[in-house]
Amino acid sequence: MGNPTAATVEPAETSENPLLRIGGNGYRGDLRATGRARHFLRDREIYSEGDDADTVFKVESGVVRTYKFLRDGRRHINAFHGPGSVIGLEVGKVYGISAAAASDCAVISYGRRNLETLASQNDQLQLQLFSSVLRNLARAQEHSVSLGRRSAVEKLALFLMGCGEHSAGGGDILLEMSRKDIADYLGLTIETVSRTFSDLEDRALIELHGARHVRLMDITRLRDLFA
Amino acid sequence: MGNPTAATVEPAETSENPLLRIGGNGYRGDLRATGRARHFLRDREIYSEGDDADTVFKVESGVVRTYKFLRDGRRHINAFHGPGSVIGLEVGKVYGISAAAASDCAVISYGRRNLETLASQNDQLQLQLFSSVLRNLARAQEHSVSLGRRSAVEKLALFLMGCGEHSAGGGDILLEMSRKDIADYLGLTIETVSRTFSDLEDRALIELHGARHVRLMDITRLRDLFA
DNA sequence: CGATTGCTTGATACCTCTCAACCCAGGTGG
DNA sequence: CCACCTGGGTTGAGAGGTATCAAGCAATCG
Numbered sequence: 442m443g444n445p446t447a448a449t450v451e452p453a454e455t456s457e458n459p460l461l462r463i464g465g466n467g468y469r470g471d472l473r474a475t476g477r478a479r480h481f482l483r484d485r486e487i488y489s490e491g492d493d494a495d496t497v498f499k500v501e502s503g504v505v506r507t508y509k510f511l512r513d514g515r516r517h518i519n520a521f522h523g524p525g526s527v528i529g530l531e532v533g534k535v536y537g538i539s540a541a542a543a544s545d546c547a548v549i550s551y552g553r554r555n556l557e558t559l560a561s562q563n564d565q566l567q568l569q570l571f572s573s574v575l576r577n578l579a580r581a582q583e584h585s586v587s588l589g590r591r592s593a594v595e596k597l598a599l600f601l602m603g604c605g606e607h608s609a610g611g612g613d614i615l616l617e618m619s620r621k622d623i624a625d626y627l628g629l630t631i632e633t634v635s636r637t638f639s640d641l642e643d644r645a646l647i648e649l650h651g652a653r654h655v656r657l658m659d660i661t662r663l664r665d666l667f668a
Numbered sequence: 669m670g671n672p673t674a675a676t677v678e679p680a681e682t683s684e685n686p687l688l689r690i691g692g693n694g695y696r697g698d699l700r701a702t703g704r705a706r707h708f709l710r711d712r713e714i715y716s717e718g719d720d721a722d723t724v725f726k727v728e729s730g731v732v733r734t735y736k737f738l739r740d741g742r743r744h745i746n747a748f749h750g751p752g753s754v755i756g757l758e759v760g761k762v763y764g765i766s767a768a769a770a771s772d773c774a775v776i777s778y779g780r781r782n783l784e785t786l787a788s789q790n791d792q793l794q795l796q797l798f799s800s801v802l803r804n805l806a807r808a809q810e811h812s813v814s815l816g817r818r819s820a821v822e823k824l825a826l827f828l829m830g831c832g833e834h835s836a837g838g839g840d841i842l843l844e845m846s847r848k849d850i851a852d853y854l855g856l857t858i859e860t861v862s863r864t865f866s867d868l869e870d871r872a873l874i875e876l877h878g879a880r881h882v883r884l885m886d887i888t889r890l891r892d893l894f895a
Numbered sequence: 896c897g898a899t900t901g902c903t904t905g906a907t908a909c910c911t912c913t914c915a916a917c918c919c920a921g922g923t924g925g
Numbered sequence: 926c927c928a929c930c931t932g933g934g935t936t937g938a939g940a941g942g943t944a945t946c947a948a949g950c951a952a953t954c955g
Contacts, residue, residue, distance in 0.1 A: 583736075629911075906946090907944100907945085919934080921932090
Protein backbone atom coordinates (compact mmCIF):
# COMPACT_ATOMS: atom_id res chain seq x y z
CA MET A 442 0.00 0.00 0.00
CA GLY A 443 1.35 3.38 0.99
CA ASN A 444 0.29 4.14 -2.48
CA PRO A 445 -1.41 7.50 -2.92
CA THR A 446 -4.36 6.31 -4.82
CA ALA A 447 -7.89 6.66 -6.07
CA ALA A 448 -11.10 6.99 -4.19
CA THR A 449 -13.00 3.87 -3.32
CA VAL A 450 -10.05 1.76 -4.18
CA GLU A 451 -10.10 -1.38 -2.14
CA PRO A 452 -7.43 -2.55 0.27
CA ALA A 453 -4.59 -4.51 -1.22
CA GLU A 454 -5.50 -7.78 0.46
CA THR A 455 -2.29 -9.27 -0.80
CA SER A 456 -1.93 -11.79 1.95
CA GLU A 457 -5.06 -13.86 1.56
CA ASN A 458 -5.64 -13.72 -2.16
CA PRO A 459 -5.50 -17.00 -4.11
CA LEU A 460 -5.31 -15.21 -7.43
CA LEU A 461 -1.95 -13.92 -6.42
CA ARG A 462 -0.76 -17.36 -5.58
CA ILE A 463 -1.75 -19.04 -8.79
CA GLY A 464 1.43 -20.20 -10.38
CA GLY A 465 3.24 -19.70 -7.11
CA ASN A 466 3.76 -22.21 -4.38
CA GLY A 467 1.29 -25.00 -4.40
CA TYR A 468 -0.21 -24.74 -7.83
CA ARG A 469 0.42 -27.73 -10.04
CA GLY A 470 -1.88 -27.33 -13.02
CA ASP A 471 -1.53 -26.10 -16.57
CA LEU A 472 1.01 -23.34 -16.78
CA ARG A 473 -0.99 -21.39 -19.31
CA ALA A 474 -3.56 -20.98 -16.60
CA THR A 475 -1.29 -18.85 -14.53
CA GLY A 476 -1.49 -15.12 -14.80
CA ARG A 477 0.76 -13.10 -17.03
CA ALA A 478 2.20 -9.84 -15.74
CA ARG A 479 1.54 -6.85 -17.94
CA HIS A 480 2.12 -3.13 -17.78
CA PHE A 481 0.05 -0.29 -19.17
CA LEU A 482 1.06 3.30 -19.58
CA ARG A 483 -1.33 6.03 -18.50
CA ASP A 484 -4.39 6.26 -20.76
CA ARG A 485 -3.56 3.06 -22.57
CA GLU A 486 -6.63 0.95 -23.23
CA ILE A 487 -6.81 -2.40 -21.46
CA TYR A 488 -10.00 -3.68 -23.00
CA SER A 489 -12.95 -2.12 -24.72
CA GLU A 490 -16.71 -2.45 -24.44
CA GLY A 491 -17.84 -4.99 -27.02
CA ASP A 492 -14.52 -6.80 -27.27
CA ASP A 493 -14.39 -10.52 -26.75
CA ALA A 494 -14.27 -10.93 -22.99
CA ASP A 495 -11.57 -13.57 -23.01
CA THR A 496 -9.28 -12.12 -20.38
CA VAL A 497 -9.66 -11.25 -16.73
CA PHE A 498 -7.36 -8.78 -15.03
CA LYS A 499 -6.18 -8.19 -11.54
CA VAL A 500 -4.70 -4.82 -10.71
CA GLU A 501 -1.30 -5.00 -9.03
CA SER A 502 -0.23 -1.39 -8.85
CA GLY A 503 -1.47 1.93 -10.15
CA VAL A 504 -5.08 2.73 -10.94
CA VAL A 505 -7.37 1.44 -13.67
CA ARG A 506 -10.55 3.20 -14.69
CA THR A 507 -13.61 1.45 -16.12
CA TYR A 508 -15.82 3.65 -18.24
CA LYS A 509 -18.45 3.95 -20.92
CA PHE A 510 -19.12 6.39 -23.72
CA LEU A 511 -22.43 7.73 -24.95
CA ARG A 512 -22.74 8.11 -28.69
CA ASP A 513 -22.29 11.87 -28.59
CA GLY A 514 -18.97 11.55 -26.81
CA ARG A 515 -20.04 12.09 -23.24
CA ARG A 516 -18.00 9.79 -21.06
CA HIS A 517 -18.78 8.29 -17.70
CA ILE A 518 -16.23 6.63 -15.45
CA ASN A 519 -17.82 3.91 -13.39
CA ALA A 520 -14.97 3.20 -11.04
CA PHE A 521 -11.31 3.51 -10.28
CA HIS A 522 -9.68 0.20 -9.46
CA GLY A 523 -6.59 0.02 -7.32
CA PRO A 524 -4.39 -2.91 -6.29
CA GLY A 525 -6.34 -6.06 -5.52
CA SER A 526 -9.30 -5.26 -7.72
CA VAL A 527 -10.39 -7.84 -10.28
CA ILE A 528 -11.93 -6.57 -13.50
CA GLY A 529 -13.08 -8.07 -16.76
CA LEU A 530 -15.35 -10.78 -15.40
CA GLU A 531 -18.44 -10.97 -17.59
CA VAL A 532 -21.64 -12.96 -17.96
CA GLY A 533 -21.75 -12.69 -21.73
CA LYS A 534 -19.29 -13.13 -24.53
CA VAL A 535 -18.13 -9.52 -24.63
CA TYR A 536 -17.08 -6.85 -22.17
CA GLY A 537 -19.92 -4.62 -21.09
CA ILE A 538 -17.58 -1.78 -20.22
CA SER A 539 -14.17 -0.46 -21.19
CA ALA A 540 -11.05 -0.31 -19.05
CA ALA A 541 -7.94 1.81 -19.36
CA ALA A 542 -4.96 2.74 -17.25
CA ALA A 543 -5.72 5.88 -15.25
CA SER A 544 -2.08 5.96 -14.22
CA ASP A 545 0.84 3.79 -15.22
CA CYS A 546 -0.03 0.45 -13.80
CA ALA A 547 0.78 -3.20 -13.52
CA VAL A 548 -1.83 -5.91 -13.89
CA ILE A 549 -1.95 -9.66 -14.13
CA SER A 550 -4.04 -11.12 -16.92
CA TYR A 551 -5.71 -14.51 -16.88
CA GLY A 552 -7.27 -16.35 -19.76
CA ARG A 553 -10.98 -16.55 -19.09
CA ARG A 554 -11.21 -20.23 -19.99
CA ASN A 555 -8.28 -21.14 -17.85
CA LEU A 556 -9.59 -19.13 -14.96
CA GLU A 557 -12.96 -20.82 -15.26
CA THR A 558 -11.55 -24.33 -15.19
CA LEU A 559 -9.20 -23.35 -12.41
CA ALA A 560 -12.06 -21.91 -10.42
CA SER A 561 -14.19 -25.00 -10.91
CA GLN A 562 -11.46 -26.98 -9.15
CA ASN A 563 -10.60 -24.45 -6.51
CA ASP A 564 -13.25 -23.36 -4.07
CA GLN A 565 -11.17 -20.67 -2.52
CA LEU A 566 -10.43 -19.05 -5.84
CA GLN A 567 -14.09 -19.20 -6.68
CA LEU A 568 -14.93 -17.45 -3.46
CA GLN A 569 -12.32 -14.81 -4.16
CA LEU A 570 -13.77 -14.03 -7.54
CA PHE A 571 -17.25 -13.98 -6.15
CA SER A 572 -16.43 -11.55 -3.35
CA SER A 573 -14.51 -9.39 -5.74
CA VAL A 574 -17.55 -8.98 -7.95
CA LEU A 575 -19.72 -8.45 -4.90
CA ARG A 576 -17.40 -5.70 -3.72
CA ASN A 577 -17.50 -4.05 -7.11
CA LEU A 578 -21.28 -4.16 -6.94
CA ALA A 579 -21.37 -2.65 -3.48
CA ARG A 580 -19.10 0.16 -4.61
CA ALA A 581 -21.20 0.77 -7.70
CA GLN A 582 -24.32 1.02 -5.54
CA GLU A 583 -22.68 3.40 -3.15
CA HIS A 584 -21.48 5.58 -5.98
CA SER A 585 -24.91 5.59 -7.59
CA VAL A 586 -26.27 7.34 -4.55
CA SER A 587 -23.70 10.10 -4.99
CA LEU A 588 -24.47 10.47 -8.65
CA GLY A 589 -28.20 10.60 -8.11
CA ARG A 590 -28.56 12.59 -4.94
CA ARG A 591 -25.47 14.57 -4.03
CA SER A 592 -24.33 18.07 -4.90
CA ALA A 593 -20.94 18.93 -6.38
CA VAL A 594 -19.34 19.77 -3.02
CA GLU A 595 -20.70 16.64 -1.43
CA LYS A 596 -19.45 14.53 -4.30
CA LEU A 597 -15.97 16.00 -4.24
CA ALA A 598 -15.65 15.93 -0.46
CA LEU A 599 -16.67 12.28 -0.46
CA PHE A 600 -14.26 11.55 -3.27
CA LEU A 601 -11.35 13.17 -1.48
CA MET A 602 -12.13 11.43 1.77
CA GLY A 603 -12.13 8.16 -0.14
CA CYS A 604 -8.73 8.97 -1.58
CA GLY A 605 -7.48 9.94 1.85
CA GLU A 606 -8.44 6.62 3.39
CA HIS A 607 -6.09 4.76 1.12
CA SER A 608 -3.21 7.15 0.99
CA ALA A 609 -0.21 6.94 3.29
CA GLY A 610 -1.66 9.24 5.94
CA GLY A 611 -1.62 12.74 7.31
CA GLY A 612 -4.36 13.72 4.92
CA ASP A 613 -1.88 14.18 2.10
CA ILE A 614 -3.21 12.97 -1.22
CA LEU A 615 -1.48 12.63 -4.55
CA LEU A 616 -4.24 12.34 -7.13
CA GLU A 617 -3.47 9.80 -9.81
CA MET A 618 -6.11 11.12 -12.17
CA SER A 619 -6.83 14.27 -14.14
CA ARG A 620 -9.61 16.78 -13.53
CA LYS A 621 -11.47 15.30 -16.46
CA ASP A 622 -11.29 11.82 -14.95
CA ILE A 623 -12.65 13.15 -11.69
CA ALA A 624 -15.39 15.05 -13.49
CA ASP A 625 -16.45 12.03 -15.51
CA TYR A 626 -16.46 9.94 -12.38
CA LEU A 627 -18.56 12.36 -10.34
CA GLY A 628 -20.95 13.30 -13.13
CA LEU A 629 -19.72 16.88 -13.34
CA THR A 630 -17.73 19.06 -15.75
CA ILE A 631 -14.06 19.90 -15.42
CA GLU A 632 -14.95 23.49 -14.65
CA THR A 633 -17.28 22.57 -11.82
CA VAL A 634 -14.72 20.22 -10.35
CA SER A 635 -12.10 22.94 -10.50
CA ARG A 636 -14.42 25.53 -8.98
CA THR A 637 -15.38 23.12 -6.22
CA PHE A 638 -11.74 22.47 -5.41
CA SER A 639 -11.24 26.21 -5.11
CA ASP A 640 -14.36 26.48 -3.02
CA LEU A 641 -13.12 23.86 -0.56
CA GLU A 642 -9.80 25.65 -0.41
CA ASP A 643 -11.50 29.01 0.27
CA ARG A 644 -13.31 27.38 3.15
CA ALA A 645 -9.96 26.12 4.45
CA LEU A 646 -11.07 22.52 4.26
CA ILE A 647 -8.26 21.54 1.93
CA GLU A 648 -5.00 22.95 0.62
CA LEU A 649 -3.97 22.66 -3.00
CA HIS A 650 -0.29 22.39 -3.79
CA GLY A 651 -0.50 22.09 -7.52
CA ALA A 652 -3.50 20.42 -9.10
CA ARG A 653 -2.60 16.89 -8.09
CA HIS A 654 -1.47 17.37 -4.53
CA VAL A 655 -4.28 17.88 -2.03
CA ARG A 656 -4.01 18.16 1.71
CA LEU A 657 -7.08 17.53 3.80
CA MET A 658 -7.08 20.24 6.45
CA ASP A 659 -10.28 19.61 8.36
CA ILE A 660 -11.47 16.04 8.12
CA THR A 661 -14.33 16.60 10.54
CA ARG A 662 -15.88 19.45 8.60
CA LEU A 663 -15.21 17.62 5.36
CA ARG A 664 -17.11 14.65 6.64
CA ASP A 665 -19.94 16.92 7.77
CA LEU A 666 -20.31 18.05 4.19
CA PHE A 667 -21.82 14.78 3.14
CA ALA A 668 -24.12 14.27 6.11
CA MET B 669 -44.05 -13.25 -18.68
CA GLY B 670 -46.70 -10.91 -19.90
CA ASN B 671 -46.06 -9.14 -16.69
CA PRO B 672 -46.10 -5.34 -17.04
CA THR B 673 -42.99 -4.62 -15.15
CA ALA B 674 -40.09 -2.40 -14.18
CA ALA B 675 -37.29 -1.05 -16.27
CA THR B 676 -34.14 -3.06 -16.58
CA VAL B 677 -35.85 -6.04 -15.08
CA GLU B 678 -34.27 -9.16 -16.36
CA PRO B 679 -35.98 -11.93 -18.32
CA ALA B 680 -37.71 -14.54 -16.25
CA GLU B 681 -35.31 -17.33 -17.19
CA THR B 682 -37.56 -19.80 -15.45
CA SER B 683 -36.49 -22.76 -17.49
CA GLU B 684 -32.81 -22.99 -16.75
CA ASN B 685 -32.63 -21.72 -13.22
CA PRO B 686 -31.37 -24.10 -10.55
CA LEU B 687 -32.53 -21.90 -7.73
CA LEU B 688 -36.05 -22.50 -8.85
CA ARG B 689 -35.56 -26.20 -8.79
CA ILE B 690 -34.11 -26.45 -5.36
CA GLY B 691 -36.53 -28.48 -3.32
CA GLY B 692 -38.21 -29.61 -6.49
CA ASN B 693 -37.45 -32.62 -8.57
CA GLY B 694 -34.02 -34.00 -8.01
CA TYR B 695 -33.01 -32.32 -4.81
CA ARG B 696 -32.31 -34.72 -1.96
CA GLY B 697 -30.58 -32.64 0.72
CA ASP B 698 -31.64 -30.93 3.87
CA LEU B 699 -35.15 -29.62 3.56
CA ARG B 700 -34.39 -26.47 5.52
CA ALA B 701 -32.04 -25.59 2.72
CA THR B 702 -34.86 -25.27 0.25
CA GLY B 703 -36.38 -21.92 -0.36
CA ARG B 704 -39.40 -20.69 1.49
CA ALA B 705 -42.09 -18.82 -0.43
CA ARG B 706 -42.99 -15.45 1.00
CA HIS B 707 -45.20 -12.55 0.03
CA PHE B 708 -44.72 -8.85 0.61
CA LEU B 709 -47.27 -6.13 0.25
CA ARG B 710 -46.34 -2.95 -1.56
CA ASP B 711 -43.84 -0.83 0.39
CA ARG B 712 -43.22 -3.56 2.93
CA GLU B 713 -39.57 -3.81 3.90
CA ILE B 714 -37.81 -7.02 2.94
CA TYR B 715 -34.47 -6.30 4.55
CA SER B 716 -32.68 -3.23 5.69
CA GLU B 717 -29.17 -1.87 5.29
CA GLY B 718 -27.13 -2.94 8.29
CA ASP B 719 -29.29 -5.96 9.15
CA ASP B 720 -27.69 -9.34 9.50
CA ALA B 721 -27.39 -10.62 5.95
CA ASP B 722 -28.58 -14.10 6.73
CA THR B 723 -31.13 -14.51 3.98
CA VAL B 724 -30.99 -14.42 0.19
CA PHE B 725 -34.06 -13.73 -1.89
CA LYS B 726 -35.18 -14.57 -5.37
CA VAL B 727 -37.99 -12.54 -6.87
CA GLU B 728 -40.83 -14.62 -8.25
CA SER B 729 -43.41 -12.02 -9.21
CA GLY B 730 -43.88 -8.32 -8.76
CA VAL B 731 -41.08 -5.81 -8.38
CA VAL B 732 -38.62 -5.25 -5.54
CA ARG B 733 -36.65 -2.05 -5.15
CA THR B 734 -33.23 -1.83 -3.53
CA TYR B 735 -32.40 1.56 -2.08
CA LYS B 736 -30.36 3.64 0.29
CA PHE B 737 -31.06 6.71 2.39
CA LEU B 738 -28.82 9.65 3.10
CA ARG B 739 -28.93 11.02 6.63
CA ASP B 740 -31.05 14.00 5.65
CA GLY B 741 -33.74 11.78 4.20
CA ARG B 742 -32.83 11.90 0.53
CA ARG B 743 -33.46 8.48 -0.93
CA HIS B 744 -31.86 6.78 -3.88
CA ILE B 745 -33.24 3.67 -5.53
CA ASN B 746 -30.45 1.57 -6.97
CA ALA B 747 -32.51 -0.88 -8.95
CA PHE B 748 -35.87 -2.46 -9.55
CA HIS B 749 -35.76 -6.23 -9.49
CA GLY B 750 -38.30 -8.30 -11.37
CA PRO B 751 -38.88 -12.06 -11.58
CA GLY B 752 -35.67 -14.06 -11.71
CA SER B 753 -33.53 -11.52 -9.92
CA VAL B 754 -31.54 -12.62 -6.89
CA ILE B 755 -30.93 -10.10 -4.13
CA GLY B 756 -29.40 -10.10 -0.70
CA LEU B 757 -26.06 -11.73 -1.52
CA GLU B 758 -23.36 -9.99 0.46
CA VAL B 759 -19.64 -10.17 1.11
CA GLY B 760 -19.85 -9.01 4.67
CA LYS B 761 -22.01 -9.86 7.65
CA VAL B 762 -24.68 -7.27 6.99
CA TYR B 763 -26.72 -6.00 4.08
CA GLY B 764 -25.15 -3.03 2.35
CA ILE B 765 -28.44 -1.85 0.97
CA SER B 766 -32.14 -2.04 1.81
CA ALA B 767 -34.85 -3.84 -0.12
CA ALA B 768 -38.59 -3.36 -0.15
CA ALA B 769 -41.56 -4.40 -2.23
CA ALA B 770 -42.18 -1.81 -4.95
CA SER B 771 -45.41 -3.65 -5.75
CA ASP B 772 -47.06 -6.60 -4.11
CA CYS B 773 -44.70 -9.41 -4.79
CA ALA B 774 -43.73 -12.98 -4.18
CA VAL B 775 -40.20 -14.03 -3.36
CA ILE B 776 -38.41 -17.15 -2.25
CA SER B 777 -36.06 -16.83 0.67
CA TYR B 778 -33.01 -19.00 1.30
CA GLY B 779 -30.95 -19.21 4.43
CA ARG B 780 -27.52 -17.85 3.62
CA ARG B 781 -25.72 -20.70 5.33
CA ASN B 782 -27.80 -23.29 3.59
CA LEU B 783 -27.37 -21.63 0.27
CA GLU B 784 -23.62 -21.49 0.76
CA THR B 785 -23.28 -25.17 1.54
CA LEU B 786 -25.68 -26.03 -1.25
CA ALA B 787 -23.67 -23.95 -3.67
CA SER B 788 -20.40 -25.52 -2.62
CA GLN B 789 -21.82 -28.87 -3.71
CA ASN B 790 -23.58 -27.67 -6.82
CA ASP B 791 -21.59 -26.08 -9.59
CA GLN B 792 -24.57 -25.06 -11.60
CA LEU B 793 -26.16 -23.26 -8.68
CA GLN B 794 -22.88 -21.53 -8.03
CA LEU B 795 -22.75 -20.38 -11.61
CA GLN B 796 -26.31 -19.13 -11.37
CA LEU B 797 -25.57 -17.03 -8.35
CA PHE B 798 -22.42 -15.72 -9.90
CA SER B 799 -24.08 -14.63 -13.11
CA SER B 800 -26.92 -13.11 -11.17
CA VAL B 801 -24.52 -10.86 -9.32
CA LEU B 802 -22.66 -10.12 -12.52
CA ARG B 803 -25.92 -9.09 -14.17
CA ASN B 804 -26.76 -6.85 -11.24
CA LEU B 805 -23.35 -5.25 -11.59
CA ALA B 806 -23.76 -4.70 -15.32
CA ARG B 807 -27.13 -3.07 -14.72
CA ALA B 808 -25.71 -0.88 -11.99
CA GLN B 809 -22.94 0.26 -14.31
CA GLU B 810 -25.33 1.01 -17.10
CA HIS B 811 -27.56 2.97 -14.77
CA SER B 812 -24.62 4.93 -13.42
CA VAL B 813 -24.04 6.36 -16.85
CA SER B 814 -27.62 7.62 -16.93
CA LEU B 815 -27.33 9.17 -13.50
CA GLY B 816 -24.05 10.84 -14.28
CA ARG B 817 -24.46 11.98 -17.83
CA ARG B 818 -28.06 12.06 -19.03
CA SER B 819 -30.76 14.73 -18.90
CA ALA B 820 -34.23 14.24 -17.47
CA VAL B 821 -35.83 13.44 -20.85
CA GLU B 822 -33.10 11.00 -21.73
CA LYS B 823 -33.40 9.29 -18.39
CA LEU B 824 -37.14 8.94 -18.59
CA ALA B 825 -37.18 7.83 -22.22
CA LEU B 826 -34.60 5.19 -21.44
CA PHE B 827 -36.54 4.11 -18.40
CA LEU B 828 -39.77 3.75 -20.34
CA MET B 829 -38.09 1.85 -23.14
CA GLY B 830 -36.68 -0.49 -20.55
CA CYS B 831 -40.16 -1.04 -19.15
CA GLY B 832 -41.50 -1.58 -22.62
CA GLU B 833 -39.05 -4.33 -23.41
CA HIS B 834 -40.42 -6.49 -20.65
CA SER B 835 -44.08 -5.74 -20.94
CA ALA B 836 -46.51 -7.79 -22.95
CA GLY B 837 -46.09 -5.77 -26.10
CA GLY B 838 -47.67 -3.12 -28.25
CA GLY B 839 -45.86 -0.47 -26.29
CA ASP B 840 -48.42 -0.60 -23.50
CA ILE B 841 -46.87 -0.25 -20.07
CA LEU B 842 -48.42 -0.56 -16.66
CA LEU B 843 -45.99 1.05 -14.25
CA GLU B 844 -45.65 -0.86 -11.01
CA MET B 845 -44.05 2.02 -9.19
CA SER B 846 -44.97 5.50 -8.03
CA ARG B 847 -43.64 8.80 -9.37
CA LYS B 848 -41.50 9.10 -6.29
CA ASP B 849 -39.96 5.70 -6.94
CA ILE B 850 -39.18 6.70 -10.49
CA ALA B 851 -37.74 10.02 -9.35
CA ASP B 852 -35.53 8.40 -6.73
CA TYR B 853 -34.38 5.87 -9.29
CA LEU B 854 -33.51 8.44 -11.94
CA GLY B 855 -32.01 10.99 -9.59
CA LEU B 856 -34.76 13.56 -10.16
CA THR B 857 -37.66 15.07 -8.20
CA ILE B 858 -41.28 14.01 -8.50
CA GLU B 859 -42.09 17.30 -10.15
CA THR B 860 -39.46 16.94 -12.81
CA VAL B 861 -40.55 13.39 -13.55
CA SER B 862 -44.14 14.55 -13.88
CA ARG B 863 -43.19 17.48 -16.11
CA THR B 864 -41.07 15.21 -18.27
CA PHE B 865 -43.96 12.78 -18.70
CA SER B 866 -46.10 15.69 -19.83
CA ASP B 867 -43.34 16.87 -22.10
CA LEU B 868 -43.09 13.49 -23.80
CA GLU B 869 -46.84 13.45 -24.17
CA ASP B 870 -46.87 16.94 -25.69
CA ARG B 871 -44.35 15.73 -28.24
CA ALA B 872 -46.67 12.81 -29.02
CA LEU B 873 -44.02 10.29 -28.05
CA ILE B 874 -46.19 8.69 -25.41
CA GLU B 875 -49.79 8.70 -24.26
CA LEU B 876 -50.76 8.80 -20.61
CA HIS B 877 -53.95 7.04 -19.57
CA GLY B 878 -53.81 7.74 -15.89
CA ALA B 879 -50.49 8.08 -14.16
CA ARG B 880 -49.59 4.41 -14.26
CA HIS B 881 -50.60 3.47 -17.76
CA VAL B 882 -48.23 4.63 -20.49
CA ARG B 883 -48.41 3.87 -24.17
CA LEU B 884 -45.27 4.28 -26.23
CA MET B 885 -46.38 5.98 -29.44
CA ASP B 886 -43.14 6.49 -31.33
CA ILE B 887 -40.46 4.04 -30.36
CA THR B 888 -38.05 5.28 -32.99
CA ARG B 889 -38.11 8.87 -31.86
CA LEU B 890 -38.04 7.76 -28.24
CA ARG B 891 -34.90 5.78 -28.92
CA ASP B 892 -33.38 8.77 -30.70
CA LEU B 893 -33.80 10.73 -27.50
CA PHE B 894 -30.99 8.87 -25.80
CA ALA B 895 -28.53 8.76 -28.66
C1' DC C 896 -68.83 14.31 2.16
C1' DG C 897 -64.47 16.01 3.94
C1' DA C 898 -59.84 14.39 4.32
C1' DT C 899 -56.01 12.26 2.48
C1' DT C 900 -52.80 10.86 -0.97
C1' DG C 901 -50.57 10.95 -5.36
C1' DC C 902 -50.02 13.60 -9.36
C1' DT C 903 -49.80 17.79 -12.19
C1' DT C 904 -48.80 22.54 -13.09
C1' DG C 905 -46.90 27.23 -12.22
C1' DA C 906 -43.41 30.77 -10.67
C1' DT C 907 -39.08 31.47 -9.12
C1' DA C 908 -34.43 30.38 -7.32
C1' DC C 909 -30.30 28.08 -7.65
C1' DC C 910 -26.86 25.03 -9.20
C1' DT C 911 -24.28 23.40 -12.76
C1' DC C 912 -23.22 23.76 -17.67
C1' DT C 913 -21.48 26.31 -21.55
C1' DC C 914 -18.56 29.35 -23.78
C1' DA C 915 -14.59 32.04 -23.39
C1' DA C 916 -10.51 34.06 -21.65
C1' DC C 917 -6.57 33.46 -19.07
C1' DC C 918 -2.77 31.29 -16.48
C1' DC C 919 0.93 28.24 -15.84
C1' DA C 920 4.36 24.49 -16.43
C1' DG C 921 6.68 21.80 -19.64
C1' DG C 922 8.67 20.99 -24.06
C1' DT C 923 10.61 22.54 -28.49
C1' DG C 924 13.45 24.88 -31.37
C1' DG C 925 15.84 28.85 -32.88
C1' DC D 926 18.44 31.47 -23.02
C1' DC D 927 14.37 32.91 -24.59
C1' DA D 928 10.25 32.94 -27.70
C1' DC D 929 6.84 30.04 -28.74
C1' DC D 930 3.60 26.52 -28.46
C1' DT D 931 0.81 23.17 -26.08
C1' DG D 932 -2.19 20.97 -22.73
C1' DG D 933 -4.14 20.98 -18.33
C1' DG D 934 -6.14 23.82 -14.96
C1' DT D 935 -8.49 28.00 -13.24
C1' DT D 936 -11.68 31.73 -13.43
C1' DG D 937 -15.52 34.66 -15.25
C1' DA D 938 -20.16 35.79 -17.35
C1' DG D 939 -24.25 34.20 -18.88
C1' DA D 940 -27.60 30.48 -20.12
C1' DG D 941 -30.20 26.67 -19.05
C1' DG D 942 -32.02 22.73 -16.59
C1' DT D 943 -33.70 21.07 -12.47
C1' DA D 944 -35.05 21.97 -7.67
C1' DT D 945 -37.97 24.35 -4.61
C1' DC D 946 -42.10 26.25 -2.98
C1' DA D 947 -46.84 26.58 -3.65
C1' DA D 948 -51.32 25.86 -5.49
C1' DG D 949 -54.75 23.00 -7.70
C1' DC D 950 -56.84 18.55 -9.23
C1' DA D 951 -58.42 13.80 -9.24
C1' DA D 952 -59.03 9.46 -7.10
C1' DT D 953 -59.49 6.96 -2.87
C1' DC D 954 -60.96 6.25 1.76
C1' DG D 955 -62.95 6.73 6.07
